[in-house]
Amino acid sequence: MSLTADRDILPNAIKPTNYAISLYDLELGGDFSYQGTVKIALDIKKSVNQITCNANQLKIHSVDVQTAHNKTEQSIKASDISYDEKAQKATFQFDNDLPVDSQASLVVKFQGTMNNLMAGFYRSRYKPVATPAKSVPHDDEYHYMFSTQFESCDARRAFPCFDEPNLKATFDFEIEIPEDQTALSNMPEKEIKKGSKEGLKIVSFDQTPVMSTYLLAWAFGDFEYVEDFTKRKYNGKNLPVRVYTTKGLKEQGRFALEHAHKITDYFSDIFRIEYPLPKVDLLAVHEFSHGAMENWGLITYRTTAVLFDPEHSDQKYKNRVAYVVAHELAHQWFGNLVTMDWWSELWLNEGFATWVGWLATDHLHPDWNIWGQFVTESLQTAFQLDSLRNSHPIEVPVKDALEVDQIFDHISYLKGSSVIRMLSSHLGVDTFLLGVSNYLQKHKYGNATTNDLWSALSDASGQDVNKFMDPWIRKIGFPVVTVAEEPGQISVRQSRFLLSGDVKPEEDQTTWWIPLGLKTGPQAAVKATGALTTKEETIRDVDESFYKLNADQNGFYRTNYPPERLVQLGAAKDRLSVEDRIGLVGDAAALATSGDGNTAALLALTEGFHDEQNYLVWQQILNALGNIRSIFSDDEEVSKGLKAFILKLVTPATDKIGWDFAPNEDFLTGQLRSLLIATAGLAGHEGGSVIAEAKKRFSAYTSGSDKSAIHPSLRSAVFRIAITEGGQETYDAVKQEYLTTTSIDGKEICLVSLGRVQTPELANAYLDFLFSDKVAVQDVHSGAASLAANTKTRYLLWEFIKKNWDSKVYPRLSGNMVVLERFLRMSLTKFASLEIEKDIQSFFEGKDNRGYDRGLGVISDTVRSSATYRERDLDTAKEWLGAHGYL
Incomplete structure (x- = not known):
């Protein structure tokens, strides 16, 4: 069409x-x-x-x-x-x-x-x-550097x-x-000539291949670089791969460099098409609206997505750098060599690059449990947006530039990649990549559509991919599969899932193709049950002692089990993969919000995870519980009970993991330590031992007496605890750290930590600081997100936005609508009040909201869903917490 x-x-x-x-x-x-x-x-x-x-x-x-x-x-x-x-x-x-x-x-x-x-x-x-x-x-x-973002x-x-x-x-x-500046573009330098005046030079570059205007790039500044070469030869040569930075930062590009040349070779292998340009340059840009941009041959990055200092960076940024480098390199084929025909098919670029970026990261770091991370971050985030009425199909009509920018969202990237993961799992990764290779060969240096990709995959697999994937791409939303049990069998029924829980018949017309992935029996083996292609079906020969649908959460759907089964699955978690455990908790939390389940069931399930050892599962549990705390935060009794519940849950694991990092400790253990210490400290760790230790280390670090008192990966935890427990002096110390640190990720960590302030005076001081010229426009949303997550300050943030919309907020952020829309979403989606939702609607009514109108719709839907959930489940939560000794 x-x-x-x-x-x-x-x-x-x-x-x-x-x-x-x-x-x-x-x-x-x-x-x-x-x-x-x-x-x-x-x-x-x-x-x-x-x-x-x-x-x-x-x-x-x-x-x-x-x-x-x-x-x-x-x-x-x-x-x-x-x-x-x-x-x-x-x-x-x-x-x-x-x-x-x-x-x-x-x-x-x-x-x-x-x-x-x-x-x-x-x-x-x-x-x-x-x-x-x-x-x-x-x-x-x-000082200034100059670059492009097209x-x-x-x-x-x-x-x-x-x-x-x-x-x-x-x-x-x-x-x-x-003359003393360095210029870069997509292609290698061709010639340098004398400029029109003394002290100037004209730098020209080789002609590019045929490509879209948005992939053209150039930059110049006071640059230096680190260099390596691909191990594979291209046209008889090992390709130069460089990471460019402004002077003094190049050594922090080595981690990205190490990944870039390996990933270039890896993609050349799996796509069966050699990287098509004569060089690969990565450039760290100091101010950047997105995470990175895949300009052909000159990929630009936000500094925190490409630079890593082994001595001073938080280990979590390793993961970010490895993945973002892989994502952008994937685009050199998928997006650059073959480009979507029009912006409505943006997902072809972004969904695929996201999935294959994770694939490459997993290839280089099998010990990082990348697919577990995908399920807890990408999959759950995609679910969150797609469970709103205000979501949109993966492939969505786009009229013009302002509409395009708003679909660079979790649907195009994360739902797109989740659906690709589901399809690749069904076809087999090798078959899937063969189809991708055929697609790239057929359309190289041209443009293509979703149907072109489906055709190539159908040819490679011998299956009618278009038939079963079409609803996933062109229909809004996703299903929940509700399970009913009978002796020796289960019946499964699919229906549209909405976080608000009020699906109307006309919104539930889609029948999705759903790979069931049934694990059953003592060995939790995957049983060949095929896919659910009708609204309802019965599955026979199910071992009642154990079964679970959606093996490893490969399918893009929620599963709603009978309450007793949910408890049994929690008890049988040793038979579940990391991805299964994450999915179980994520589904229970979403179903509590929608009313298909309830908060009591979620709390009972998570209570059984006190001895969990995996960071990614903990991350999902604490995200879910943090969201409940946020939604019920206006009720002092429930808030106090949830705090006690979380503290009891994490204390044994926190005490066990301790503060010290072993010399060759694995990446995920370090991340778990940071998460547990932050959670325990912010929940008021018993006896205050975590809080006391955090304060002691903070004091030694900020006084300058011992800069090694805080491990780089614990700065976020310690700073946030210190700000929460402290006052003006602590606030000033973290603010000073922000202003003086030369650590690339340090500024981001400080901004987020400052958002933990507890008084109106400090919150307003922080907001003034956030909108001063001391904070780059690209980072304002980080501070706002932190204030919004903080129950003591989120109302102050909204009041500040209203009061300063015309004088500060709109003038500072609207030059780039991507930045403004992100700021609003992160500032306003944490409320759980119909009154606030009406206030937000009323404030923006009559304004020219083009460029962020889709974001306002997401805010409205999210706040309404949370408010309905709060109203419906507050007493249930209170009752459960009371009955189990937390009140």
């Missing part, structure tokens, strides 16, 4: 084939303007008297079209240039029709701005950690272009910069 009518796209009479871009007269201070010329080779397919392309916040000086019609070269000047600012388009009018010509050129001279919005061609501020080169632009405190629709902010993913072309790029 064509969605073209629903898209705001450019006329199809003209197609670009090459861009030659030249940037010069860069004003590296003042207004940060630059001049540019772009010569676009055009294929004019039918005679027209105007050309429309994309341009946003550019000033166009002149436009000429050069044609070779009838073998006579002629240059035709545009007689008029007009802008449609809302649609981000520029139209060039000509007095006479332009002839049909497959070798015409459009030459545009223009002016742009190296903005500070993390979109288009932009500047990032940073504090240098080494002596910078003389010409690095700076103000009193900060996905989804911001190439048009940097130069006039035909900015749609299926209008692919090749690119030639050159830029004039100070």
